[in-house]
């Protein structure tokens with residue numbers, strides 16, 4: 211089954227073609243960072259307008275890349291939520307219109323399900339069951355994944371998401387948007403032990419996260435004399451990144467222990483962070499646990515994960531009607547197995 215996937219939940223237009231026998235046929239991404247950079251964050255109305263400009267031409271390009279036409283499609287999938295409503299509606303409406311015109315089955319995809327199944331886009335996909343750490347701009351959560359659509363929430367952030375903490379720290383230090391890559395780049399020459407920043411909730415016997423205290427600690431440090439020096443900023447970024455990564459690892463290791471599972475999947479934009487990947491790799495090796503990441507480009511938002519997750523559900527016979535709408539909020543554990 212050949213499925214066209216459309217992702218427009220935030221500030222990237224992602225389009226891809228997934229074939230459940232042959233794998234990924236083509237994918238393209240248009241990032242809006244240049245549009246939002248001057249505002250220091252995503253402006254929803256500008257995001258929607260740019261998705262309108264980009265979606266149809268990008269679909270044509272992806273089909274051309276694969277040497278295919280609309281007649282070669284067996285289904286269409288588009289992100290239906292959670293995300294920015296206006297942005298979601300662009301991809302969802304385009305997907306539904308295309309499916310309606312070509313008489314194809316359509317499915318609205320859960321953005322976080324697409325993220326946490328993304329390691330299956332790579333060689334040696336993880337077998338079920340596994341523990342998933344989902345770290346994106348809007349969500350930080352740990353889930354026990356027994357199969358597609360079988361998600362048990364183990365813990366989540368009580369305030370800021372990990373990506374949001376990176377974004378806010380970048381803004382605070384004047385490093386620009388998007389914040390994650392900017393903080394990671396600034397941290398490259400810094401000393402991760404230079405500042406003793408809090409590692410929130412690591413000693414609490416649960417699997418929840420909290421990053422707002424860490425953000426406040428960075429804010430206080432950023433007011434110290436010499437805080438504008440490049441070396442100070444590098445040290446502060448490296449220490450902040452280390453605190454986030456160490457906290458995420460401690461909770462992930464606890465989730466493995468508590469579930470008795472020995473497979474960990476990390477997905478979502480913060481999973482692209484090089485220091486996180488390094489820290490998790492050595493931690494997992496120590497525990498003897500298998501570790502799965504999508505490649506960095508499939509950690510951040512993309513069309514491939516949407517085409518893939520949509521194909522899994524379409525192939526099982528699941529379909530959405532033309533009245534399917536976008537949803538800003540959609541808890542992951544409301545999902546059910548395909549079919």
Ligand code: KG4
Nearest residue numbers: 346347348373390391478479480483510511
């Ligand atoms: O999954 P994603 O692309 O979009 C959402 O669904 O939210 O995640 C975006 C988040 C942003 O907060 C961004 O700053 C963060 O992921 N991010 C990173 C890195 N690349 C993206 N954070 C840390 N290090 C990175 N290299």
Ligand code: ZN
Nearest residue numbers: 325346510511
């Ligand atoms: Zn995402």
